[in-house]
Amino acid sequence: DSEGNVVWSQEAYAFLEDYDKAPDTVNPSLWENSKNNHAYGLFEVTDGIYQVRGYDMANLTLIESDNGWIVFDPLMSVECTKAAMELAEKNLGKRDIKAVIISHSHVDHFGGIGGVISAEEVADVNLSLSEQLASGKIPVIVPEGFEAHAVSENIYAGVAMQRRAAYQYGVYLAPSIKSTLAMGIGMGQSTGTLSYISPSYEIKETGESYVIDGVKLEFQMTPGTEAPAEMNTWLPDKKALWVAENCTGTLHNLYTLRGAQIRDGSAWAKYICETIALYGAEAEVTFQSHNWPHWGNEVLNEYLENTAAVYQYINDKTLEYINQGYTSDEISNMIELPKEHAKNWYTRQYYGTVAHN
Numbered sequence: 001d002s003e004g005n006v007v008w009s010q011e012a013y014a015f016l017e018d019y020d021k022a023p024d025t026v027n028p029s030l031w032e033n034s035k036n037n038h039a040y041g042l043f044e045v046t047d048g049i050y051q052v053r054g055y056d057m058a059n060l061t062l063i064e065s066d067n068g069w070i071v072f073d074p075l076m077s078v079e080c081t082k083a084a085m086e087l088a089e090k091n092l093g094k095r096d097i098k099a100v101i102i103s104h105s106h107v108d109h110f111g112g113i114g115g116v117i118s119a120e121e122v123a124d125v126n127l128s129l130s131e132q133l134a135s136g137k138i139p140v141i142v143p144e145g146f147e148a149h150a151v152s153e154n155i156y157a158g159v160a161m162q163r164r165a166a167y168q169y170g171v172y173l174a175p176s177i178k179s180t181l182a183m184g185i186g187m188g189q190s191t192g193t194l195s196y197i198s199p200s201y202e203i204k205e206t207g208e209s210y211v212i213d214g215v216k217l218e219f220q221m222t223p224g225t226e227a228p229a230e231m232n233t234w235l236p237d238k239k240a241l242w243v244a245e246n247c248t249g250t251l252h253n254l255y256t257l258r259g260a261q262i263r264d265g266s267a268w269a270k271y272i273c274e275t276i277a278l279y280g281a282e283a284e285v286t287f288q289s290h291n292w293p294h295w296g297n298e299v300l301n302e303y304l305e306n307t308a309a310v311y312q313y314i315n316d317k318t319l320e321y322i323n324q325g326y327t328s329d330e331i332s333n334m335i336e337l338p339k340e341h342a343k344n345w346y347t348r349q350y351y352g353t354v355a356h357n
Helices: 011-018 028-037 078-092 129-134 146-156 158-169 265-279 297-323 328-334
Strands: 041-046 049-053 060-064 068-072 096-101 140-143 201-203 209-212 215-221 231-235 240-242 285-287
Touching: 011 028, 041 078, 041 285, 049 078, 060 078, 129 209, 140 146, 146 158, 215 265, 231 265, 265 297, 285 297, 297 328
Parallel strands: 068 096, 096 140, 140 201, 240 285
Antiparallel strands: 041 049, 049 060, 060 068, 209 215, 215 231, 231 240
8 A cells, every 4th residue: 555554465375376285274165265266367257348356355347348448346445446457457458437337335346446436537426327428427336225335334333344344354364274265255355445436326227228338238136135235237248247246156144244234045046036037048157246257158047046046045944943943053053055055166155154144
């Protein structure tokens, strides 16, 4: 950062490269996840869609438009976002920012926005989206309710959440084979400068479709899933489906140790099933705000379906045991995923756990 403090380092995990297999102190499955999250840099998802992975806990996604970039989820820290953009520009050339789209209300997806745009560049919130685009300013597009939930979680409960997050993520532990490895959705939290810019436009209904600088985007509202305000995005011309943080390549949290709002497992499953119904027949790649894409229609549909099934199973099994009179502590020790779901790498317990959920 500006004072010379290290706020993010992949070099700290270089020891991952020194072993042919997982050390005895590490779960072999988590070791594999950590190695994958240590594969950092600039990646092409499909023609015109790029991601910078491993430069923060989340991915910075760039959609190539006619005259610039559409940025999805500008990371958690300003310093990390600037570094990610520098990497992209070094390899792909410098382009103007045409829009910023934030998929949901968690800070690791908007805290770095100051690294790509300034508040003065943002379009007038009083204009329609087409007018914002025509104005030459940059629209910041979010799901309905984004700002209220971003404020309530990160400001009203911010101090407590930050304190508890240090425990959840092991922020102060040094990376090593006996201390901390990847946390399922990335290597960990960056500790740089957080920024916030109010959005200029809210998506309110599934099916809203817009053309931004030559790129057609259709939005699917998924409230109450991984975040209280969240949305997926379909890019029909590229047959590419952005699934935000609704699918992540790991079991996620219904309950988080840091105290974020409880998620509804049944609603989460329902919206993923809706995603399949809306876009599953045409999609050829899913990409997301953490971890890596899934390519191929059959592969991605299995990925969506099995992810939905896990959240629905945890929800339903919990209700079953509640109604039989078991306590929360008993239930958390009773539920195990069925073998056919436990075997899937993309719903293993690297981040959320069945017991907590």
